[in-house]
Amino acid sequence: MTPISAENIVMNYGKVKALDAVSLKVEKGELFGLIGPDGAGKTSLIKILGTLLLANSGTAEIEGMDVVKQYQNIRRQIGYMPGKFSLYQDLTVEENLNFYASIFGTTLEENYDLIKDIYKQIEPFKKRRAGKLSGGMKQKLALSCALIHKPKVLFLDEPTRGVDPVSRQDLWDMLQSLKKDNITILVSTAYMEEALLCDRISLMDHGKILATNSPDGLIANFDKPLYAIRSGNSFNIIKKLKAYKHANSVYPFGDWVHYTDKRDTIDPLEIKTYLENNDTPNVEIKQIKASVEDCYMSLTSKNQNYEPA
């Protein structure tokens, strides 16, 4: 039985297409990432799968149960952690946990094993009100509350947004460790580098899934040689390269400009010479391995070619 499966989900907000025929399958025990910028449709998809939102069309099943017809049963099996901290700020850590446990008809003691790795980090503050916790600790409390009833499937909507780098790393470590309990996890994020921490990912943009693969598989599929180019003036490089007749894609990447060519094999020197002949001195060029972000950029440019916005 597939823990999460979605077929042709369409979601419209007025004229805006938030989800455009999205299909997805997540396997048991997988840590699956939905990667995409804001507005890609990640939150809508998670809410539909989490029985919080009704899709305009399409079907979805969680653990073999339909999200519309059997939502009551699904809710016993899933944990959900929204992007915004939404626990009771005026209740203590302990009271929040006990409250959510009792709503599910269980107790903190009964499921202590599952959450102890996470909870023991905030246990010293269990008498503190949730509103007075630091961002990282709030995150841990929210995750504990989402896990308090031993869910089979866990949804996390942008759990690392606005969280400091150390807490972000903590959170990913915690998610990795949950895999040993055979919990299927669907997590969304706008940070491309976090994709590498997932077993498989779907790259999303404008309500569409552009590609679904393991991070390594995705990178291996990057078919064109990728060059990183640098000189004193990135803006000038981008302008000149975009005017270059063989250019396939040009985009800034930190201090560097990433470039792919329309031809399959090229000589980097040719590009260097072209740029230096066009008022861009001291060009540094090297071939590099693609990252997830490069894959995303190449996929979105293809996507836009299909359907010019």
Add this chain to the structure above:
Amino acid sequence: MRIIRFIIVKEFIQIFRNPLLVLIILSQPFIQVLLLGTAGGDINYASVYVVDEDLSSTSREIISKMKGSDFFDIRGAALTMDEAYKVMEYKNINLIVHFPPNFEKKLIKEHSSKVQLVTNAIDAITASLTYAYSSEIIGAVNKDVAIKWSKKSLSNKAATVSIPYSYWYNRALISQYIMVPAMCVAMVVMITILLSGMNIVKEKEIGTMEQLNVTPMRKTHFIMGKIIPVWIINIVLLAIGLILSSLVFHVPVVGSLWLVFFLSGVVMFLLLAVGVLISVISNTQQQAMFFTFFIIMIFVIFGDFITPIDNMPSWGKAMAELNPQAYYSRMIHLVITKGSGIKDILPDLLKVSGLTFATLAVSLWIFNKKD
């Protein structure tokens, strides 16, 4: 049921974590009942100016009778009406009594004569009361004069019919007996709607509603868990209000005190349902707050509090049929002041219950549709 209990416990913890809120809620019976119960006093005073162009014994008798009454305060006399009008314009005079020349002569000769009463109608209630009281005094004098003259001409005994009257259910016409229970009603209406309305919207606004929606908790359980604490709080507030009204204003509860609490408990569920409806429609606490004030205003205006419903046009009466405060106010007065039993208020109680189920059903329908 177990889940409802957990929500109730959580609600009480949250309420008592908010000391300012607790203070404001608990101060309500003291402020509303004590302060407003005292401030809403009787009209027991009217200032009078006299223009006596007759200067006869009859006119003086009327003036001296007015002087003798506690109600009238004769501030002075003017020679002409123009002068008196000026006084009314610049000073706070409620009434001008004008005796035209030959007032007494006409009365004796023609058996009829006229006194002019000019009331200052800026305050309509005082004006009508002043008019009624002064006509009564003049009427009494009129009767005396008639008897005096008939004595002279006819036999020594003239038959007169006097009409002594008493105000039933409130013999001394003490306004606090009406005002204080009415203030208790107004307080319960306000706090119940406000607390229950804010309560659910708050969960929407801070996002906990969404978190609760992914749990197997049923919406009916959630609503029950949210409104029962408010119900308990209001029963306590009502008890405080009634204790104050008995200790401070000595308002007698003629009917059964249990019935007062029973009918209040029933009406409170309707008020809670209204609060739930507001919170289901609103998305933010600000919206809910405005909505609540708007509704409370209408409830008060059509609630037998400012204008008696019996004096309203038919559409106003129809609106009162949907108004929890109108039912509550009517039933409370029936039981507290008149001493009615459950049989007398049963039709109202049934209507209130019907409205409660209707409101809750609509709220749940919207709630399920929206979230």
